[in-house]
Amino acid sequence: MSEVNLKGNTDELVYYRQQTTGNKIARKRIKKGKEEVYYVAETEEKIWTEEQIKNFSLDKFGTHIPYIEGHYTILNNYFFDFWGYFLGAEGIALYAHLTRYAYGSKDFCFPSLQTIAKKMDKTPVTVRGYLKLLERYGFIWKVNVRNKTKDNTEESPIFKIRRKVPLLSEELLNGNPNIEIPDDEEAHVKKALKKEKEGLPKVLKKEHDEFVKKMMDESETINIPEALQYDTMYEDILSKGEIRKEIKKQIPNPTTSFESISMTTEEEKVDSTLKSEMQNRVSKPSFDTWFKNTKIKIENKNCLLLVPSEFAFEWIKKRYLETIKTVLEEAGYVFEKIELRKVQ
The missing domain is CATH 1.10.10.10 (Winged helix-like DNA-binding domain superfamily/Winged helix DNA-binding domain)
Structure with a gap:
């Protein structure tokens, strides 16, 4: 009875990889109606025995992670x-x-x-x-x-x-x-x-x-x-939910002085990018409460997020400032500092 190969049958298999020799081979082709010569890398086959493939182990290289029960994720x-x-x-x-x-x-x-x-x-x-x-x-x-x-x-x-x-x-x-x-x-x-x-x-x-x-x-x-x-997959859990009105935090409306602050084209672009991304990261009530009325100013390579109240200043600083920095960084903006500024 013939020996079984690595693929589980008795066929005679050749185990190999193509590798370059370092030489170039000249070839001809027709391009735009004219014959031209171009060069491709010369290759050769490197062949191994089945025993050599069996004995080769990638686990012999590098430092492996020790087995710890529970540190595996198994999917069907x-x-x-x-x-x-x-x-x-x-x-x-x-x-x-x-x-x-x-x-x-x-x-x-x-x-x-x-x-x-x-x-x-x-x-x-x-x-x-x-x-x-x-x-x-x-x-x-x-x-x-x-x-x-x-x-x-x-x-x-x-x-x-x-x-x-x-x-x-x-x-x-x-x-x-x-x-x-x-x-x-x-x-x-x-x-x-x-x-x-x-x-x-x-x-x-x-x-x-x-x-x-x-x-x-x-x-x-x-x-x-x-x-x-x-449509019916989540019907049971959805039928058990309680309807409540949106919870809104009360903060002062922007003052006339705040609303009169203008932005340059570049500042409007940064402002639009930030608000677009924050809409995807926070709930609509949170966005409307904390970010809808903010503005961007750029001064001496620093980015300033202007907010209309002390309440908004403290809330955004504590909960969202790091996210704002991440958003602008991921969008490709490079500022020396990204800070909040209260304007009333």
């Missing part, structure tokens, strides 16, 4: 193999990050989205967009948090996390041509909706059929739902 292969097509690499990564914080038996977490955005090398706006996609498919559910003990300060939201990976529905597997894609929908959500219309690609559909057959052969019960009822 089904999630990668099939849900990954609809969620995309960013959606997969974001769910993994959120799951990493829902350790042990917890099914919720409350991480800093700014930190996760840094880890993913994405903007907070992009991360929030993929949160919307994860919620659409029932992998997370976001609930905002306000701290009554600290004068109703907005805190990081809590995310309920789905721990068990659901099967794709028949509609996701086979497509639903009746899905409508709103023109004003976010780009990555539009992309996912387009995929929903078309269904799982044939090569993945074949793998999915094989997966289902294997599960049934192992006496597992597989009931593929006809469709995921996105």
Whole structure:
């Protein structure tokens, strides 16, 4: 009986990599109707025996992290193999990050989205967009948090996390041509909706059929739902919520002197960038209360955020100044100092 190779069969395999020799090879091509000579790197094959490949270990290099129980995040292969097509690499990564914080038996977490955005090398706006996609498919559910003990300060939201990976529905597997894609929908959500219309690609559909057959052969019960009822998924929890009016903090309206302060074109651009990003980072009531009436002034390479009251000055300084600095830095603005100034 022939020996089994690294891929689990008895075929004779050659293990190799292409590498450059350092030489150049002249070749000819027709460009714009004329023959010309160009050069490409000469390559050769480097071949190894199967035993050499078996004995090579990447773990021999560098200092490894010691094994500590609980320092692992485990996701089902089904999630990668099939849900990954609809969620995309960013959606997969974001769910993994959120799951990493829902350790042990917890099914919720409350991480800093700014930190996760840094880890993913994405903007907070992009991360929030993929949160919307994860919620659409029932992998997370976001609930905002306000701290009554600290004068109703907005805190990081809590995310309920789905721990068990659901099967794709028949509609996701086979497509639903009746899905409508709103023109004003976010780009990555539009992309996912387009995929929903078309269904799982044939090569993945074949793998999915094989997966289902294997599960049934192992006496597992597989009931593929006809469709995921996105609108009814959260009905129970939403029906239990209590409606309350928005909580607004009372601060003085801007004075006439404050309103008369003008901004240059450059200052208006910085002001617009800051307000646009802060709208994505805080709730609408918080934005309207603390940022709607601010102005930007630039003096001697310093950025000054003008606020209309002592109350607003103290609140923004304590809770939002570092976020403001981060927003302007991420937007590419370079200032020696970023400070608050009260103007009444």
